[in-house]
Amino acid sequence: NREWHLLSRPVGWPKPEDFALVEAPVPAVGEGQVLVRNKYLSVDPYMRGRMSAAKSYAAPFELGKVMQGGAVGEVIESRAEGFAVGDHVLHFLGWREYAALDAKNAVKVGPTAVPSVKVDPEAVPLSTYLGVLGMTGLTAYAGLLRTASFKEGDVVFVSGAAGAVGSQVGQIAKLKGASRVIGSAGSDEKVKLLVEEYGFDAAFNYKSGPVDEQLREAAPDGIDVYFDNVGGDHLEAAIGSLNLNGRIAICGMISVYNNTEPAPGPKNLARLIQTRGRMEGFLVGDHYDLQPQFVQEVGPWVASGALKYRETVVEGVENTLDAFLGVLRGDNTGKMIVKL
């Protein structure tokens, strides 16, 4: 059983020396617990925050201990009612090969799941419970529909648009009647994918020129919704293009996660007064009441192919750290997954 420990709190970009892959015994299974052999691990941008000591919405990872994260695995031993060997479960003890956990912290997924999830298991592989049908999918759904109060006819701009959350935001907006969807991403290949495969009306590579100019060109009549995954000059550009009664959902600010000094704020906030604009941060954890509605609506889109998704799959527990760093670098298209 190999597991990843945090040895020291990274300053700036995380370095390999801040972590160790440690050999540990397979954990013992207590009464009411299940032993899970993890099959898919999630690596996510928010984990950078948990590597720091700063107080945040999720407690910092403890030094010298195994890190945590979303994971899907197979129950190989059960001392809990309702869970059988062979069941697949979603849980929160990732960054390791084997996990023993209280059954109340495991959610059944896949073919053996409670039949409330009415999606064809063939069409929705287990890894999707970490991505398009999981936490990042719900983030897109709740942030767009609830926080940004999306309505039919809106012009929507999303940054990080080829990533797990962003690619879903743009497609849900299209499926729900946006008049125009614009995305930004960090490579020409990703931009091509957005327009040619995901049906975005326009997209641009933020590395090819100033974001504000590229956004004005892509949205000549302005934007009604900005879904922010990035912060920095993307947020500034979005405020500059905001229409009357525009809404900005602050989901993430990946451009500043490795900063050692606070980043400067947008200079043009006064535009929120002219536009009666609203800017609001949100956390997916506050929106799990939408989960059943989300699965019911988005599940069939995923199964039918109306909503497309990509996963970047890295193999082997030993490559989990590099997969995580890859998310910060932009190596991924769609959800970054580690397959064990």
Ligand code: NDP
């Ligand atoms: P992604 O799959 O989008 O991966 C992150 C992407 O960010 C990379 O692929 C990279 O793509 C892009 N990126 C990295 N650095 C920069 C930069 N300096 N400027 C612009 N883009 C950059 O991750 P997720 O979909 O999991 O998360 C997206 C955002 O949503 C993150 O900010 C995350 O923290 C946030 N989030 C927030 C939640 C909440 O509850 N509020 C829940 C889940 C996620 P590229 O090649 O395009 O640069």
